Amino acid sequence: MLIAKDLWFRYHDDWIVQGTSLSLEPGDVVGLLGPSGCGKSTIARLLAGLLTPTTGEITVPPHDPGPYPVQLVLQHPERAMNPHWKIRDVLAESGAGEAAIAAVDPNLVNPGWLDRFPHEISGGELQRVNLARALLTDPAYLIADEITASVDALTQAQIWRLLLDQAGSNHIGVLAISHDRDLLTAIATRTIELG
Numbered sequence: 001m002l003i004a005k006d007l008w009f010r011y012h013d014d015w016i017v018q019g020t021s022l023s024l025e026p027g028d029v030v031g032l033l034g035p036s037g038c039g040k041s042t043i044a045r046l047l048a049g050l051l052t053p054t055t056g057e058i059t060v061p062p063h064d065p066g067p068y069p070v071q072l073v074l075q076h077p078e079r080a081m082n083p084h085w086k087i088r089d090v091l092a093e094s095g096a097g098e099a100a101i102a103a104v105d106p107n108l109v110n111p112g113w114l115d116r117f118p119h120e121i122s123g124g125e126l127q128r129v130n131l132a133r134a135l136l137t138d139p140a141y142l143i144a145d146e147i148t149a150s151v152d153a154l155t156q157a158q159i160w161r162l163l164l165d166q167a168g169s170n171h172i173g174v175l176a177i178s179h180d181r182d183l184l185t186a187i188a189t190r191t192i193e194l195g
Ligand SMILES: Nc1ncnc2c1ncn2[C@@H]1O[C@H](COP(=O)(O)OP(=O)(O)OP(=O)(O)O)[C@@H](O)[C@H]1O
Pocket: 011, 012, 016, 034, 035, 036, 037, 038, 039, 040, 041, 042, 043
């Protein structure tokens, strides 16, 4: 289980995260909703181990050295990858070997993209690559922070279908962060509301 207990965090003087607690079980899909600036992305970074809470405790599943068991996928995939790397090298950053990359679901990553650079595929396609890279680390939990906020409704539905299929078959717990209450109602079994 991924457990956050009474998290407090501030970047400077103001407390951004004030006593947040939440838990996520393997296979759970939980929404996180709240107004802009209330600290959703900060909570995401705390859970993914990219920030350390000032006080409070985060329990993650035991894991070997290597990729962290809580992976974070962000809204802008182009900011999360080296623009000079081909897609196969972007995916290899997960630590996955050639065979695992070749075995990625072609609905998620079209094999024809592997020898292209990030700017040579669309934003929605690049987000699928971003998602595939996180999934290739074999995460126990995935935090999806506004991952479909920049794509059209059809692509949004397609990306969420792929993510939920993969999460379901690999028993991955998902925390879906969004401003879109309707989206969270459609995909999550429960939603935590902040602010
Ligand atoms: N690196 C940082 N340094 C200082 N302040 C920051 C930093 N990152 C975020 N903040 C501040 O922390 C607060 C919470 O930001 P955060 O991105 O967590 O909110 P959010 O709920 O995800 O917002 P949004 O829905 O607009 O993405 C904001 O006031 C923001 O300005």
